[in-house]
Amino acid sequence: MRNVHVHRHPGRSLRPASLRAAALAAVAMTAVVLGGCSSSPGSSNATSSSAATVAAPGTANSGNITWWASPITSSGADPRTVLVTAFEKAYPDIKVKLISAPTDTDTNRATLTTQISGGAGPDVYMGDVIWPAQFAAHQLADPLSKYLPASYFGTFAPGLVAGATYKGQVYGAPFFEDQGFLYYRKDLLAKNNMKVPTTWEELMTDSRTIQSKGEAQYGYVFQGASYEGATCNFMEFLTDAGGAVLNKDSTSSAVNSAAALKALKFEQELVTSGVSPKAESTYQELQSMNEFSAGKSVFLRNWDYGYSTSQAAGSAVVGKVGVAPMPTFGGESTPGYSNIGGWNLYVNPHSQNVAADLTFIKWMTGNDAQKILATQFSEIPTNQAVRTSADVIKSNAVLAVVPQTKLVPRPAQTPFYPQVSTAIYTNVSAVLAGSKTPATALKDADSAINSALSGGGL
Template identity: 70%
Template structure:
């Protein structure tokens, strides 16, 4: 993950790779358990959230909470116990019992759906940012915006609340997040007197110049394999081009557009021009990270852990790596968009003390807890004020720029998101592999999305 000189750097990387692979089988898992019924960091929810009008049942300052949370790290001090200890000092009459959830996101989700649909489960649970619609549609999570006012949601970096919303209700409180960053060889840009690119066009120009000089094999490596990561990358290009995937009520695809054609054609051109490798259609996070750490690439798109990996023992680019917000297309406001990963906090509808659960969530997303996550554990805070604080910015190079980035969620505001994502990453992968052309691939993906939204897939 980030350069914090502790072993759990690599646990963060594994956790995020499992996270991006999880979406593809989400609906299968939900169905199998037999249910009765997945920035401009200046604050703001990015969506119109309903005003909270209900009082949460229970006692907001007393009781016991069972918190289901997978390990945030796998070595060193456990952030979960640090946060629990601080919370219990702030609220001495609330006891928090930690249940360590499975590391594997699919197993985690399947276990929760089984427990909650059966009337049990934890009070509060940590879950993927792509779960809100899936869990909300099946009554596996409480609509938090029923109890928390718009002013609460306005404190988060833009894009985060939109991703946690289903049918105009917010189901997940953003806990900590991940996002795409542009990593670059600062030594080579300096050597060839090149700027850090703020546009995709400049990135291509820079890459071709350094490649032509024989300094690197690849100009830009990213994630184009046939899996969720390709959806994440495409969402950044699509948002930069001004496109969307779903209409406002998530009932119809809006993907078949000039913006989507532009986004996918540009991805294709990265490979056909030689800026990106021919094998890009097989690249997940590991392959792109390995190429960059081996000194074979000038630019890398990856998640926040990549800086730490680039500075780890065995890397050939130690001391040579810079990090910047993602680029955008020429003529668009900079920077470009970063796709959102990470974790939310959810409340089980069967909890006996939702008021205490809400207190816990508010504290975990407040300034103290978010500052601890950022400065002690280098997790990206969701709280916009904390993201822009001096203490957080000086923690490491990634956190230094996170408040300058713009966020775009995946189109996960529908319970059919796994099929939506599959349609996207199948299209992207086919084009990168040379078996399809952008416009035809987009048209087919859009039709597949409409079919999924209509219950046809």
């Protein structure tokens, strides 16, 4: 059974607050940073940065590093100290001082911002996957692709590097990730001679059939409340329908499209058809998880902790749950998209020994560390070779599905991502609540996003 994570799921790790108008230079760094969970679908890890790299200052195999990292689990051995011990064994002349960062992501971000802006702070820090543009735009992170070759970034699962890129430079090294999964009732599908649905249409039809027999109250529960989780869910529908929130260079909105209309109409139909709860516009992770664990729903969309939570004491579905990739609109030959959550490693621009920092980061994202994270702590590795290895796949039910999934980051390639996300989730939730039509919601989101990108705020 995996440990309980303490800080990384939208709605659990992050506490969205109202976004207020602020001076252009401060908007992204003083407004709440939402995260743990794209631009257009990132099927490649390629960046537009120059192939040429420069030598990192400092000494690669010796020196001292301060590493700022939040707790990764709330019980058992501390993955951070396990990793540091293994790293120092591999590099005995580099000493790492672990600084335990706040578990609340907003407090973490605010503290780092203050420290680094003042010329201080840790050498390497663990930060949210949606921070790259906001931190890069305010000189709070050093571009890693300035020092590391494209071959290094090619070691990560497709989609992860795209989410860590801003203006052609990669600022974050994917450390461990989270993503959306489809959880399903194995017993109900078997009872009705159904296979696991691979398309949204199949999920809808199967849900109605099982509901009509009185075997489950709901067909599908997900996250539709007016908060970051609704953005994550919408990104999965939108990307699968062929759409994007931002244009290619993240300078204007692309959300008012036929693809977005298809995605949002389908989300709306889930609720109006009764497949999803009427109160779906109020559901965050906790509410959807509770409904599923209580045996009220056939299907659930949630993060990687969903499986272990469904199998915990008190659950009504112990031994009855399976895990699968997200469904698709596009037919059975390919899965849908899973939105990315998780954490990157960043380098402080004020660090005096960047060469040693990079040695640390490369080891932490390499085979040894990534295998420790996966097999000992059930974290989803970012390293493609590790996440597809037999040892990792057999570790647990969730990790067995990971290699079959496709990833999409959120539209965080702009310093104004908090406003962009707010424009998405408020309008998506309004549609689910029945207070806006999909067409009106997309028009309103489009206008709000363009206003934010031009510096006008919300």
